[in-house]
Amino acid sequence: MTKKLTQLLTSVNPTKVVGDTDIDITDVLNDSRLASEGSLFVAVNGVAVDAHRFIPDVIAAGARAIVCERMPEQLNEGVTYVQVPDSVIALAHIADEWFDHPSKHLRLVGVTGTNGKTTTATLLYEMARLMGYKAGLLSTVCNIIDTTATPAKQTTPDHLTLNRLLHEMVEAGCDYAFMEVSSHACVQRRIEGINFAGGIFTNLTRDHLDFHKTVDNYIAAKKMFFDALPAGSFALVNADDKVGEVMLQNTRADKYRYSLRTVADFKGRIVEPRLDGTTLELNGQQVEVLFTGRFNAYNLLSVYGASVLLGWKPSEVLVNMSLLTPVAGRFQTMQSPRGYTAIVDYAHTPDALVNVLGAIRDVLGKGGHIITVCGCGGNRDAGKRPIMAREASLRSDRLVLTSDNPRNEDPDSILHEMEAGVPQDKLANTLTITDRRQAIRTACQLAQAGDVVLVAGKGHEDYQEIKGVKHHFDDREQIEAVFADEKGNLQH
Numbered sequence: 001m002t003k004k005l006t007q008l009l010t011s012v013n014p015t016k017v018v019g020d021t022d023i024d025i026t027d028v029l030n031d032s033r034l035a036s037e038g039s040l041f042v043a044v045n046g047v048a049v050d051a052h053r054f055i056p057d058v059i060a061a062g063a064r065a066i067v068c069e070r071m072p073e074q075l076n077e078g079v080t081y082v083q084v085p086d087s088v089i090a091l092a093h094i095a096d097e098w099f100d101h102p103s104k105h106l107r108l109v110g111v112t113g114t115n116g117k118t119t120t121a122t123l124l125y126e127m128a129r130l131m132g133y134k135a136g137l138l139s140t141v142c143n144i145i146d147t148t149a150t151p152a153k154q155t156t157p158d159h160l161t162l163n164r165l166l167h168e169m170v171e172a173g174c175d176y177a178f179m180e181v182s183s184h185a186c187v188q189r190r191i192e193g194i195n196f197a198g199g200i201f202t203n204l205t206r207d208h209l210d211f212h213k214t215v216d217n218y219i220a221a222k223k224m225f226f227d228a229l230p231a232g233s234f235a236l237v238n239a240d241d242k243v244g245e246v247m248l249q250n251t252r253a254d255k256y257r258y259s260l261r262t263v264a265d266f267k268g269r270i271v272e273p274r275l276d277g278t279t280l281e282l283n284g285q286q287v288e289v290l291f292t293g294r295f296n297a298y299n300l301l302s303v304y305g306a307s308v309l310l311g312w313k314p315s316e317v318l319v320n321m322s323l324l325t326p327v328a329g330r331f332q333t334m335q336s337p338r339g340y341t342a343i344v345d346y347a348h349t350p351d352a353l354v355n356v357l358g359a360i361r362d363v364l365g366k367g368g369h370i371i372t373v374c375g376c377g378g379n380r381d382a383g384k385r386p387i388m389a390r391e392a393s394l395r396s397d398r399l400v401l402t403s404d405n406p407r408n409e410d411p412d413s414i415l416h417e418m419e420a421g422v423p424q425d426k427l428a429n430t431l432t433i434t435d436r437r438q439a440i441r442t443a444c445q446l447a448q449a450g451d452v453v454l455v456a457g458k459g460h461e462d463y464q465e466i467k468g469v470k471h472h473f474d475d476r477e478q479i480e481a482v483f484a485d486e487k488g489n490l491q492h
Contacts, residue, residue, distance in 0.1 A: 386421025
């Protein structure tokens with residue numbers, strides 16, 4: 001693909017241009033290592049690295065144009081330099097132009113909030129497919145273009161990757177696209193220049209304070225998404241979360257609410273909860289769904305609301321609700337040969353853990369016990385560690401604290417911080433086993449028929465990050481290995 005530099009700068013307002021803009025550009029990039037003959041390099045002043053230092057390298061590799069906030073001291077003959085007030089904003093609009101404004105050719109819905117983003121976005125993708133449309137998905141778990149899935153590297157991609165994926169969706173004939181919008185992406189303006197047909201707010205609880213520092217900053221980051229929604233789009237928020245109304249304060253979008261507790265545009269009610277599903281009432285109509293827990297009822301209610309706001313027939317949407325299945329690693333149930341149930345869930349915040357344990361307690365059979373395995377990631381919000389352990393100990397009959405993704409921290413130090421949150425009277429029912437494999441195996445060995453073992457924190461992840469290295473580790477595989485041993489023992 002080749003485009004004129006003049007065209008790529010259509011929505012960019014340079015403060016200074018040195019050189020010819022009537023030149024052909026063969027590629028747009030913000031990673032200096034990818035520079036090639038004829039490329040345009042956008043030098044972004046990032047949190048860790050200032051890409052302006054790599055300008056000589058990309059020119060040596062053949063780059064023909066540079067977009068930057070500071071002009072280099074030495075200007076090369078035959079290279080065009082475009083100075084802008086903000087390279088990130090410039091990159092957003094250049095990426096949008098390079099890929100032919102892909103978000104304008106899709107009905108794109110963004111989902112933000114602390115918990116439920118992946119489930120909500122994925123179920124909307126599945127709903128679109130069931131309604132007979134081609135669709136795309138950008139999520140924490142994976143990116144899907146029509147039916148082709150690839151692993152995701154981050155929740156919300158960078159400008160070039162995001163626009164490229166949306167462009168590929170358009171090329172594949174997709175009508176709709178659904179994406180998670182992280183708070184990091186809002187602050188780092190990764191969704192700048194993207195055209196949304198609607199936005200969904202799930203909830204907000206403590207998370208990512210290592211990045212945002214305060215809850216107020218975290219709320220403000222989420223609100224940026226709704227403030228930027230265009231007129232004619234929709235903003236659908238959880239009315240049972242007090243932050244929901246904050247999201248609607250300055251939006252130009254049409255405002256809608258969903259609730260399990262109060263009057264709302266989309267009203268839900270849990271009729272009968274079960275371990276293998278729930279009878280839900282949505283705007284007066286009952287439907288059987290394959291999901292458990294109040295938190296999932298909220299997710300499904302937002303999916304129902306967004307589906308109706310996209311113009312799909314409510315009667316057809318209700319029928320398809322019963323066909324939706326849980327997302328990998330989100331309250332994923334597995335039955336042991338010995339008669340207990342194991343559940344793998346991504347819950348990695350205090351609120352998410354409370355929700356999952358509450359859902360299990362609501363449907364736990366008489367005499368059944370909850371055994372929870374959980375940890376906390378390293379190099380992340382350390383303040384939530386004792387809170388996580390406290391909430392887990394109060395809502396479980398037995399607790400096994402273990403390593404999650406320690407990253408560059410000492411896993412034993414993380415566990416000591418978690419142990420500090422366990423109440424004195426719960427210590428006797430709490431074990432600390434650093435090795436996650438052994439922790440899962442021990443929890444399963446403690447379980448009896450009718451019990452539930454919850455393995456929380458990693459969900460869909462198939463790795464454990466230790467000292468900067470990712471080692472293969474999948475909670476589901478570990479549980480299956482235990483079940484295989486149990487089956488072998490029962491046969492003998």
